[in-house]
Amino acid sequence: MAKAKPAKNTSAGDGQIRLIGGQWRGRKLPVLNSEGLRPTTDRIKETLFNWLMFDIRHCRCLDLFAGSGSLGFEALSRGATEVVLVEKDTKVAQQLQRNLASLPEAPGQVINTDALGFLQTAATPFDLVFLDPPFHRELLPNACQLLEQGGWLSEDAKIYIEREQNSEPLLLPPNWRLLKDKQAGQVNYQLYQREQMV
Template sequence: MTRQRSSRSPTSRRAPAQQVGKLRIIGGEFRRRQLPVLDSPGLRPTPDRVRETLFNWLGQQFYGQAVLDLFAGTGALGIEALSRGAACVDFVERDPRVSAQLSANLTLLNITASAVHVNDVQAYLTRAAKPYSLAFLDPPFHQQLAAACCHALENGGWLASEAMIYLETETSLAPDVPINWQLHRETQAGESTARLYQRQLP
């Protein structure tokens, strides 16, 4: 996905990131637009096929709604949601360079109703919350972050009553999610498994 797949060493964090790739928007208003992607360890856009599958699952349920993109990376999922009619997206990404490129890409698309938050996701989820209709959650693999973030979303007031939550994890992980999250769709691609949940009232 668009996230940091593994922890980075201090050396890799200091290495300069360069624009060496492109992110292609596959649907909606910005369809076929290509955006710069940094050469940063562990960073890669969500594959086109996975994004297409996800947004086919979602249909128009999120149109005009607020979206939260955690571990945003390139912002591929959030930008795709904006392209397809989301009202606004809050992107959370801790790497300042990656965040700066994401902000630049939003400016390139003339997106003004969204924001990039340079912050650690777990720290961000301790702040005062507002409810979102759709949340993207794709934490680094093999760092045991998925369960804590899922429960922080549920317990911290971040989700609307029937919010949709997209979670991607390594296939070997059986995710520990809140009991009131009902599995809506699931697919596997390579080393990852993508799941879409719908929140039910506790």
Template sequence: MKKRVERKSGRKHSSNQTGGSLRIIGGDFRGRKLPVLSAEGLRPTSDRVRETLFNWLQFDIAGADCLDVFAGTGALGLEALSRGANSVFFLELNKHNAQQIQQNLITLKVSDADVIHGDSLQWLQQAPPKVFDVIFLDPPFHQGLMQPAVELLFQNHYIKTDQAWLYLEQEKALDWPKLPEGWGCYREKTTSEVRYGIFKYTGSDA
């Protein structure tokens, strides 16, 4: 099992507390329940939202290299691995959350994953370890992290422009962040609190 715990990555964070459980929705680990910590501000992507998201990505997630920015519980990256993703990098600021993601990967006997403990915006300033097919971007609410994270992903070439998917999850009331020319929203939905969607490159007329 690969393990990287370094630097500082960004997400919902606070004290280390016993929490609840995370249920894998589909794929090889469907129905598995994994422990997650309870931390102030931690807002895991709900089962319903994850189910919708991975229905959207059902033909693209198998074999994909994924990046789970502001990973929190790791729900998005773990779901991707269950559904056949080739690899996932998890970026997480909270030390205890990062350790729990690592433990859950061990429980699932997953080796094609890296957990990076550190600040996501700092980590994204460096050259990427690889270019990613699917990027999950679900920052903590009310901290203004979405736009700078998006800018770093594109500036430092983390995304396969012509074929990658970018998933964004944010406060319902906010406009989508500004993306480079040619990128547009492919599908989106809202819940009572959350706006979420997948984005792709469609050309200069998007």
């Protein structure tokens, strides 16, 4: 979904992602061979969407560092009410738009802009946020704080974070409670639940 390595280590092969569940299950979508593009593997994606099995339908989702769009398109396939995919790279964003157009009446939107800049605009709350930024660029701390402080999260929003193994401890808003925590290869991934501040 985000960037760090060439698009390898996905069961769909180089240059494409595969939707693994929902109404477009089995559909393959092309991915540009862009430097640094790192789609979330099918293994991780399957685990994540098992975690979200009862949460994904009828929710508004934000795929903040969209990259290949692997997580955002999976959410659309599984019944999300709306998915906003934010991607900085213009060519990658154009491919996301083409892939979105290939899914009949999919309630999605691609925004070609910098993720942190996007979070400084007027907010509409989301129920689920995917955070899988480029590795080794320290983008997560600012993204997490802007999400919490800027009104981007619904009262009980869930936040998915995917990052490199052995990275520095992440300073998160104090009202984000860890629900799930796993590792696959060189990737750590967690699911958090936002709670109301006391």
